[in-house]
Amino acid sequence: MALNTLKSKVKYRISRSSNNVFMVKDFLDLSDRDQVGRALRELIKQNCLVKIGQGLYAKAIISSLTGQCIPLVPLPELAREVIANKCNAEVVNTKAEQAYESDKSTQVPSGRVIAVKGRVQRKITFAGKDIRFEKAASIN
Numbered sequence: 571m572a573l574n575t576l577k578s579k580v581k582y583r584i585s586r587s588s589n590n591v592f593m594v595k596d597f598l599d600l601s602d603r604d605q606v607g608r609a610l611r612e613l614i615k616q617n618c619l620v621k622i623g624q625g626l627y628a629k630a631i632i633s634s635l636t637g638q639c640i641p642l643v644p645l646p647e648l649a650r651e652v653i654a655n656k657c658n659a660e661v662v663n664t665k666a667e668q669a670y671e672s673d674k675s676t677q678v679p680s681g682r683v684i685a686v687k688g689r690v691q692r693k694i695t696f697a698g699k700d701i702r703f704e705k706a707a708s709i710n
Contacts, residue, residue: 576601577609581618584629590643591651594625622648623694641696646681649694649701659688662706 580597597606610627613619617639620630629642641648653659664685669675682699685706694701 576605577612580609590629591648592627622696645696649684657690659686659690664704
């Protein structure tokens with residue numbers, strides 16, 4: 571693979587990474603913000619990435635069911651990765667997950683609500699589905 575264009579350098583870095591989520595700042599050592607943004611938009615057009623938030627991109631695949639480009643891993647898992655690796659906050663069980671695990675409730679948590687210890691100001695969404703954040707109690 572010839573690594574002569576910025577797009578090919580970004581694509582190569584994404585393919586070699588074990589992460590599923592990337593931010594624009596992950597590629598700023600290659601070029602400036604505008605050029606990196608253009609390269610990421612081209613990769614979205616090529617179905618290599620999907621945009622899941624402002625400045626947030628996820629590895630993508632083509633769905634065998636719908637033929638649409640979708641994230642490689644489920645949205646809640648991507649959100650947990652963003653919080654843990656990019657936002658420096660701690661992910662804990664939500665109140666609903668705690669109630670379900672302790673047999674106080676039979677309602678299965680959807681996974682689209684994530685409890686966070688710390689401050690997170692991110693909107694994570696894809697195809698009309700979004701992740702909500704619940705502030706976790708500091709003392710359990």
